[in-house]
Amino acid sequence: MQFDSTQLIPALPEIFLLTLACVVLVVDLFIRDEQRIVSYAISQVGLILTLVITILVSQPGTQILFDGSYIRDPMSDLLKAGILLITFLAFLYAKDYLRERGLFKGEFYTLGLFAVLGMLIMTSANSFLTIYLGLELLALCLYALVAFNKDSTQGAEAAMKYFVLGALASGMLLYGISMIYGATGTLRFDELAQLVTKGDLNRLVMVFGIVFLVIGLAFKLGAVPFHMWVPDVYHGAPTPVTLFLGSAPKIAAFALAMRLLVDGLADLHGGWEGWQGMLIILAILSMAIGNLIAIAQTNIKRMLAYSTISHVGFILLGILAGTKEGYTAAMFYTLVYALMSAGGFGIVIALSRKGFEAENLDDYKGLNQRSPWFAGMMLLLMFSMAGVPPTVGFFAKLFVLDAVVSVELTWLALVGVFFSIIGAFYYIRIIKLMYFDQPIDETPLTVGMDTRLVLSLNGLAMLFLGLFPAGLLSLCSSAIGS
Amino acid sequence: MTLEKLIFYVLAAVVILSATMVVSRRNPVHSALFLILAFVACSGIWLLAEAEFLAIVLVLVYVGAVMVLFLFVLMMLDIDIAVLRAGFIKLLPLGIIMAIAMAAELILIVGPENFGLQEYAAPARHAADYSNTEEIGSVLYTVYMYPFEIAAVILLVAIIAAIGLTMRKRPGAKYLDPASQVVVKRDERVRLVSMDAEKG
Numbered sequence: 138m139q140f141d142s143t144q145l146i147p148a149l150p151e152i153f154l155l156t157l158a159c160v161v162l163v164v165d166l167f168i169r170d171e172q173r174i175v176s177y178a179i180s181q182v183g184l185i186l187t188l189v190i191t192i193l194v195s196q197p198g199t200q201i202l203f204d205g206s207y208i209r210d211p212m213s214d215l216l217k218a219g220i221l222l223i224t225f226l227a228f229l230y231a232k233d234y235l236r237e238r239g240l241f242k243g244e245f246y247t248l249g250l251f252a253v254l255g256m257l258i259m260t261s262a263n264s265f266l267t268i269y270l271g272l273e274l275l276a277l278c279l280y281a282l283v284a285f286n287k288d289s290t291q292g293a294e295a296a297m298k299y300f301v302l303g304a305l306a307s308g309m310l311l312y313g314i315s316m317i318y319g320a321t322g323t324l325r326f327d328e329l330a331q332l333v334t335k336g337d338l339n340r341l342v343m344v345f346g347i348v349f350l351v352i353g354l355a356f357k358l359g360a361v362p363f364h365m366w367v368p369d370v371y372h373g374a375p376t377p378v379t380l381f382l383g384s385a386p387k388i389a390a391f392a393l394a395m396r397l398l399v400d401g402l403a404d405l406h407g408g409w410e411g412w413q414g415m416l417i418i419l420a421i422l423s424m425a426i427g428n429l430i431a432i433a434q435t436n437i438k439r440m441l442a443y444s445t446i447s448h449v450g451f452i453l454l455g456i457l458a459g460t461k462e463g464y465t466a467a468m469f470y471t472l473v474y475a476l477m478s479a480g481g482f483g484i485v486i487a488l489s490r491k492g493f494e495a496e497n498l499d500d501y502k503g504l505n506q507r508s509p510w511f512a513g514m515m516l517l518l519m520f521s522m523a524g525v526p527p528t529v530g531f532f533a534k535l536f537v538l539d540a541v542v543s544v545e546l547t548w549l550a551l552v553g554v555f556f557s558i559i560g561a562f563y564y565i566r567i568i569k570l571m572y573f574d575q576p577i578d579e580t581p582l583t584v585g586m587d588t589r590l591v592l593s594l595n596g597l598a599m600l601f602l603g604l605f606p607a608g609l610l611s612l613c614s615s616a617i618g619s
Numbered sequence: 620m621t622l623e624k625l626i627f628y629v630l631a632a633v634v635i636l637s638a639t640m641v642v643s644r645r646n647p648v649h650s651a652l653f654l655i656l657a658f659v660a661c662s663g664i665w666l667l668a669e670a671e672f673l674a675i676v677l678v679l680v681y682v683g684a685v686m687v688l689f690l691f692v693l694m695m696l697d698i699d700i701a702v703l704r705a706g707f708i709k710l711l712p713l714g715i716i717m718a719i720a721m722a723a724e725l726i727l728i729v730g731p732e733n734f735g736l737q738e739y740a741a742p743a744r745h746a747a748d749y750s751n752t753e754e755i756g757s758v759l760y761t762v763y764m765y766p767f768e769i770a771a772v773i774l775l776v777a778i779i780a781a782i783g784l785t786m787r788k789r790p791g792a793k794y795l796d797p798a799s800q801v802v803v804k805r806d807e808r809v810r811l812v813s814m815d816a817e818k819g
Contacts, residue, residue, distance in 0.1 A: 155772065162779065203765035244783040251776045258769060270769040274776060281780035287787055319734065339738065345728045 147200045147209035150191045150217060151257050157183035158250035165243025173241045180246040181228055184253070188221040201263055205325040208263035215468075215616040216260045216392050223385040223475045224253050226591060230483040231377030233585050237491040240286055240375065248285075249381065252278035256389035262396055264324040265314045269307075272357065275389060276303050279382055283374040295373025302356065302366045310353025316346030317402075326401040333404045343405060350397055351415045358390045358449045361422035371442035376489060376496075379438055380482035383445055384475040387452075391471040394456055399464065406459045416457035421552055423450030428560035436496050440563060441481055444522060447560055448474050451537055454553055458540040461617055466536035468613040473521075473533045473602065480518045480595040487511060487584045487592060501567055503576025511582065512571045514596030521599040523564035524557055529602035536610070627667055633660040647693050655686050669745060672752040 145152065157179070165176045191214060199210035228249065235241040255275030262268035280303065284296035318324060320342040321332045332338060352363065359367040371379050398412050405411045427447030434440040452474070455467025488495035488504075488511070495501075505512040521530035534557060541550045584592075602609055637660065640653040658681050662674040745751075759767060 204762040206763070206765040242783075244779065247779055248776070248783070251772065251779075254772065264766075266763070266766045267769065270766055270773065274769060274773050277773060277776050277780060281776075281784055284784055287784065316728075339733055342728060342733050345724070 144202060147194050148202055148207055148261075149194050150187050151254060151261070153190055154183070154187050154250060154254045154257060157187070158247055158254060161243065161250060162247045165247065173243065176243045176246050177228065177232060177241075180250060181225060183250070184221050184225045184228070188218055188225075191217045191221065201327070205327070206264050206267045207261055208326075209261055211616040211618055212395065212468075213261045213392070215472075215612055216388050217257050219388050219472045219475060220253060220256045220260070220385045223388065223479050224249065224381070226476075226479045226483070226595065227377065227381040227384060229591055230380060230479070230486050230588060233588060234375070234377050234486045234489065238286070238375075245282070245285060245377075248278045248282050252282070252381075253385070256385060256392075259389045259396070260392040263326050263400075265318065265326075266324050268393060268396055269311065269314065271389075272310075272393065273307065275386060276307070279386065282378045282381065283370055285378055286375045289373075289375070291373040292375060295370045298373075299366050299370045306353050306356030306363070309349050309356065313346045313349025313351075313353060316342055316349065320346065326396060329401040330403060333402060336404070340405075343402075344410060347398075347402060347405060347412050348415065351412055351419070354390075354394055354397060355419050357393060358387075358453070359446055360419040360449050360453060361426040361446060364423070364426070364446045367446055368439045368442040371445070372436060372438050372496075376438065376482060376486050376494065380479060380486065383441065383482060384479040387445075387449075387478070388471055388475050391452060391456075391468065394453075395464065395468075398456065403459075413457045413459060416453045417546075417549060420450045420453040420457060421549070423447060423453065424553060424556040424560075425450075428556045428563075431560065431563050434563075435498050437485060437498055437501070437567075438482075438496055440498070441478070444560070444563075445478065447556065448522075450556075451534060451553065454541050454549065455537040458544045458546070460540060460544060461614075462536075462543060463540035464617045465610070465614045466533075466540045468617065469606075469610055470533040470537055472609065472613070473529050476595065476598060477518055477521050477530065480514070480592065480599070481522065483588070483592050483595060484511060484515045484518065487588060488582065490580070490583065493578075493580075498567065498570060499577060501570045502574040504571040506576055507579070508582050510593070511584075514592060515571060516568055517596045517599045519564040519567050521603070523561040525561070527603045528599045529606060530599070532603060532606040532610075623667060627664065630660045630663045630667070633657075634664070648690065651686060651690050651693055655682050658682050658686070669742075670751065672755055 161176050161179050161183070164179060165173075168175050194209070195211070195214040197211065199208060201208050228246070231245070232241070235245060252275050255271045255273075255278065258271030258274065259268055262271055280296055280300045283299055284292050286292045314324075317329070320339050321329055323329050323332065333343075355363040356366075371383060374382060398406075402412065406413050424447050427443045427445070427450060431440050431443035431447065434443060448470070452467050452470050455463045455465075455470055457463070458466075485495055488500065493500075501515075504515065517528060521528035524530045524534040526532075534553075538550045538553055541547075541553070634657050637653040637657040641650045641657065644650045644653065658677055662677040665671075665674040665677065
């Protein structure tokens with residue numbers, strides 16, 4: 138085979154990002170503690186450049202590289218753009234928090250960028266091997282980031298739990314992969330899909346493999362009953378890490394689900410014997426447990442963790458529909474959720490200061506009197522998470538439910554609506570605390586100009602996308618393609 | 620029963636027994652040693668399956684490097700087994716039920732009906748001079764170049780994460796700086812004071 142370096146062009150975003158992460162690693166060695174802003178600046182500019190490169194190399198159709206290990210298609214382009222944008226937001230919100238607490242170190246950016254690289258690899262994986270390696274790259278960075286504040290025992294405990302459960306989940310995933318490899322003899326998703334369509338495979342072994350794949354996937358997504366790590370990790374990690382962990386990797390996890398289940402095993406979708414049935418169970422449990430337990434939380438990070446679990450249930454609803462509309466709706470939901478989650482944790486960071494974490498719901502009392510603008514942004518984000526029109530969260534839920542109804546699973550859509558009504562309670566409780574209670578803490582907010590601006594854009598995006606959802610929806614729809 | 624089958628069953632029995640010992644020993648050092656035994660027996664099975672390179676790598680890397688390091692760590696740490704064992708009896712019934720369910724599923728699925736010789740023909744034997752090291756080498760840097768590179772990045776991240784998590788500057792720590800010790804001058808340490816002689 139002749140090697141021609143122009144073959145590598147579709148993989149440029151990954152190559153550029155890897156170089157960038159190494160540059161940050163080396164540059165950070167040679168600068169003094171007061172100049173850490175340089176590492177931050179290089180990372181942010183690099184992320185934007187990666188985003189630009191991703192857009193430049195995108196084109197209709199798919200390209201498969203590296204002997205089938207790598208795929209670039211419209212779906213990977215859009216998801217990569219989403220991951221890069223959300224990471225940009227996460228780094229930006231994190232900056233002031235880290236500075237105030239003496240955590241402003243280069244490792245945060247190096248590990249963060251490597252995590253993004255892992256996510257990009259996952260979104261562009263075309264073989265089990267690549268997707269697994271991307272997942273491990275992401276997970277290793279996240280374990281280290283959760284324990285980033287070395288003085289926090291909570292952080293160390295959370296990282297340990299995350300590490301042990303994550304390793305277990307990887308084991309499950311690998312076991313499923315080995316079963317499917319045993320039954321088909323291929324690691325590539327496109328070849329796998331052809332074999333599955335031909336249909337002379339041992340169905341029992343395939344379904345057995347899929348069970349393990351779905352378990353591994355549910356662990357990574359944080360779906361019930363594999364959600365135990367989510368609240369502890371969200372609570373124990375430093376808030377900027379929680380922000381990062383709770384937003385961009387959800388897009389990567391969506392890509393993981395799409396690549397494993399849809400690219401490779403779409404024809405084993407049907408009914409209770411296929412992966413649809415498994416996802417139905419996961420989705421119902423996630424929506425139920427997530428929304429019900431979130432009501433009992435007094436810590437906002439834990440509450441948002443349970444809210445994540447319930448949102449994952451909704452994303453699974455879209456995927457399990459198994460139609461183009463379903464995948465589009467799930468993708469729309471995931472992107473919107475990542476943006477909402479980034480904004481929500483961004484507000485938590487904005488309200489906190491050195492020695493005060495703004496973690497308790499009581500800390501949000503009377504926010505309207507302290508800062509009407511931030512209260513307004515939080516109002517938009519919470520309404521969007523609850524799914525109140527005209528915010529975008531409503532449309533995300535609507536599209537998913539529509540897709541589920543159109544495959545004649547109306548009862549499932551009703552379950553979804555039922556639990557999101559229950560879930561609306563705890564989102565709206567925060568709004569009540571902000572607008573109708575007296576503030577306990579009168580300290581004025583000190584938020585940098587950049588954070589203030591971007592956080593405002595993030596909040597207003599909820600409203601803007603809610604008023605004009607068609608643009609993003611058509612992007613998602615064309616990304617899903619056939 | 621051919622000799623090959625006999626060797627296989629002996630090695631397989633060793634793997635299963637030593638794996639059981641790994642999880643049942645009270646002393647973690649013993650567990651680690653049994654794990655080494657399990658690895659060695661496994662590499663024997665791989666040799667039977669004509670995967671010589673992997674068998675050698677398993678012994679060299681896992682037994683030679685990973686497990687030795689692991690033993691070091693185990694001996695350095697003072698692990699309180701009583702604490703680790705707390706709740707073992709309470710959770711044992713649940714664990715046994717789960718283990719039996721998993722084992723039953725595995726036996727039902729990974730058995731001769733689904734993975735027997737009728738389903739998958741036995742692979743052809745290779746000649747004695749066949750080198751599977753060469754075979755791996757010929758695909759590792761070509762077909763599997765991309766996964767190989769990612770694995771390299773994962774190792775880099777492991778280094779960064781390990782150093783990042785363990786390096787810390789303790790504010791009160793006392794340590795000597797050899798460089799400043801070497802360049803020290805007499806004037807910095809000794810002060811000569813001229814005093815008048817005391818009058819008796």
